[in-house]
Amino acid sequence: MLSTASTTIPYTAGLAGVLSWVFLHFQKVRGDIALVLETFIIGAVYLANYAAGHSTPLRCAFGFLVTHALTLMSVTVAYRLSPFHPLARFPGPLINKVTSLKAAHIVFSGRRHLIIQSLHQKYGKFVRIAPNHVSINSRAAVAPIYSSSVAMDKSDAYSIRQLPGDGLFFMLPRVAHGHRRDMWAKGFTNSALELYQPILERRTMDLVECMKRRANENGVVNLSRCIEHWSYDVMGDIVFGEESGLELMRDGDPSGYVKGGEQATIAFDCLGEVPWLFEILWYLPVTGAIRSLQGLASQLLKQRKPIASADDRHDIASHLLGVSGSTGKHLTFDELTMDAIFAIQAGSDTSANVLQYTFFFIISHPEVFKKLQEELDQAFPNHEMPLDFAVMANLPYLNAVVYESLRLGTPLSGLPRITPSEGAMLDGEFIPGNTVVSVPAYTQQLDPSNFWPRTREFVPERWLPGGLGADSRTEPSAIMSFSFGPFGCLGRTLAIQELRIVVARLSLCFDMCSPDGFDAKEYHSRIRNIRTTLFPEPLGVVARQRLG
Numbered sequence: 001m002l003s004t005a006s007t008t009i010p011y012t013a014g015l016a017g018v019l020s021w022v023f024l025h026f027q028k029v030r031g032d033i034a035l036v037l038e039t040f041i042i043g044a045v046y047l048a049n050y051a052a053g054h055s056t057p058l059r060c061a062f063g064f065l066v067t068h069a070l071t072l073m074s075v076t077v078a079y080r081l082s083p084f085h086p087l088a089r090f091p092g093p094l095i096n097k098v099t100s101l102k103a104a105h106i107v108f109s110g111r112r113h114l115i116i117q118s119l120h121q122k123y124g125k126f127v128r129i130a131p132n133h134v135s136i137n138s139r140a141a142v143a144p145i146y147s148s149s150v151a152m153d154k155s156d157a158y159s160i161r162q163l164p165g166d167g168l169f170f171m172l173p174r175v176a177h178g179h180r181r182d183m184w185a186k187g188f189t190n191s192a193l194e195l196y197q198p199i200l201e202r203r204t205m206d207l208v209e210c211m212k213r214r215a216n217e218n219g220v221v222n223l224s225r226c227i228e229h230w231s232y233d234v235m236g237d238i239v240f241g242e243e244s245g246l247e248l249m250r251d252g253d254p255s256g257y258v259k260g261g262e263q264a265t266i267a268f269d270c271l272g273e274v275p276w277l278f279e280i281l282w283y284l285p286v287t288g289a290i291r292s293l294q295g296l297a298s299q300l301l302k303q304r305k306p307i308a309s310a311d312d313r314h315d316i317a318s319h320l321l322g323v324s325g326s327t328g329k330h331l332t333f334d335e336l337t338m339d340a341i342f343a344i345q346a347g348s349d350t351s352a353n354v355l356q357y358t359f360f361f362i363i364s365h366p367e368v369f370k371k372l373q374e375e376l377d378q379a380f381p382n383h384e385m386p387l388d389f390a391v392m393a394n395l396p397y398l399n400a401v402v403y404e405s406l407r408l409g410t411p412l413s414g415l416p417r418i419t420p421s422e423g424a425m426l427d428g429e430f431i432p433g434n435t436v437v438s439v440p441a442y443t444q445q446l447d448p449s450n451f452w453p454r455t456r457e458f459v460p461e462r463w464l465p466g467g468l469g470a471d472s473r474t475e476p477s478a479i480m481s482f483s484f485g486p487f488g489c490l491g492r493t494l495a496i497q498e499l500r501i502v503v504a505r506l507s508l509c510f511d512m513c514s515p516d517g518f519d520a521k522e523y524h525s526r527i528r529n530i531r532t533t534l535f536p537e538p539l540g541v542v543a544r545q546r547l548g
């Protein structure tokens with residue numbers, strides 16, 4: 001009897017492993033729930049052996065666990081590498097086909113945009129970068145995936161199922177997402193954007209003062225910190241109104257909001273590659289940053305004053321606090337919190353990253369800075385006056401600097417979407433249903449077929465009429481920095497206004513250059529991106545006040 005129990009365990013566990021694979025192949029199960037079920041089964045094996053009088057019931061249970069897990073893994077790997085896998089004909093590195101943990105590892109390295117670019121150079125247009133993910137380096141695939149009327153849903157990488165409420169960014173199906181997006185969109189109409197302009201003007205003047213205050217005796221300023229703090233203060237005002245209480249430029253960031261936001265983005269991006277693991281690790285400190293951001297958002301929402309009337313809608317929260325035109329319902333507090341978390345992060349980290357990149361390029365290219373200042377001096381001879389947004393929108397060199405910074409300063413890889421169950425034709429190739437697909441943004445932005453010559457260099461002149469000469473190429477539609485379509489950036493116009501005003505105001509107020517010993521090439525080589533850009537160390541600049 002006892003020896004029968006020992007000999008049947010490997011067979012039972014092996015069979016259970018195969019059955020688990022079959023079940024998981026057809027049915028999604030949350031990682032945390034799967035873990036609880038596995039624990040329950042192991043407990044049952046232990047108890048059954050204990051009740052049967054087995055001398056080592058714990059060993060039996062452990063043996064069951066190991067055999068079950070190994071069988072499940074072996075069948076999974078065999079299937080993923082077999083010719084029966086729907087993505088079998090797409091090339092890619094073996095390890096990427098075997099496990100999505102490799103994709104998570106690549107994300108964590110911060111070099112995903114570069115690695116995917118090199119994979120496309122090696123394998124061609126279609127690369128299987130994870131067991132169920134095909135990266136497609138093709139401009140023709142952008143519209144069907146992201147921006148057409150049948151644009152695809154977001155993949156599971158966006159879903160954090162343990163969050164208490166649905167937030168715009170985390171909603172996968174397009175219809176539900178569309179209802180929520182309609183509410184948000186009211187905060188980005190032309191008239192809403194006009195209301196934000198005085199905020200941008202005032203906060204950017206605060207930034208100038210902040211830089212003057214924080215400069216050391218050699219005139220060196222930690223520009224990264226100043227810009228990060230500026231971006232939080234701006235978003236506090238735009239999302240929650242001026243009583244938001246966020247004053248990082250004045251008070252610093254003792255609660256570590258900037259770091260917390262960055263860590264939350266990193267956790268989201270790495271674990272998004274392995275949603276089942278995210279669901280398990282959610283309970284561990286690794287996702288604590290997401291929960292503390294949740295705390296900040298709910299605190300800011302609670303202290304925000306209620307809307308008195310429809311005319312009182314001057315910030316983004318006021319639109320979210322209203323009734324949805326599509327569903328006729330108010331959002332729950334949890335849903336509002338989720339949206340608020342996202343609003344803070346989406347609007348601050350992104351703009352701050354691009355601005356740091358822009359000033360890195362500016363101080364590394366003094367000739368560009370000189371040309372930029374000449375154009376701005378001519379447009380705004382009185383440096384103290386508010387900067388007219390319409391005038392800035394028409395300054396060719398300022399805009400060339402902004403677009404070139406976006407091209408090189410948004411090193412995103414492909415944003416993952418999921419093909420419909422019937423599959424999809426993408427750039428002449430059939431992609432089976434329920435496959436994760438993406439177009440690698442950075443690869444597109446650095447593709448010689450879109451930008452040529454001097455593709456990898458910062459050359460704003462390529463954006464001016466005539467570009468870089470008769471045969472040169474500048475393809476504005478290949479800039480994927482804001483993505484496109486139903487999930488694309490709602491804050492695009494606001495973001496471009498922010499970039500223009502900060503670049504213009506700081507260039508008018510300061511002569512800037514790199515500190516002694518700064519090695520731009522070396523600094524650039526150490527920049528990483530995990531949905532947020534990680535600079536090797538904060539960007540320091542020598543900023544000397546100009547006479548207005």
Ligand code: HEM
Binds near residue numbers: 184481482494
């Ligand atoms: C240079 C700055 C910015 C860049 C590069 C940027 C980029 C992006 C990208 C790539 C997405 C799509 C993300 C995805 O599908 O995974 C996105 C979404 C979004 N962004 Fe921005 N963004 C910037 C600034 C802003 C600002 C200032 C706001 C203002 C709050 C904002 C609000 C949003 C919103 C609400 C979405 C989600 C849209 C949706 O899911 O329907 N962004 N952004």
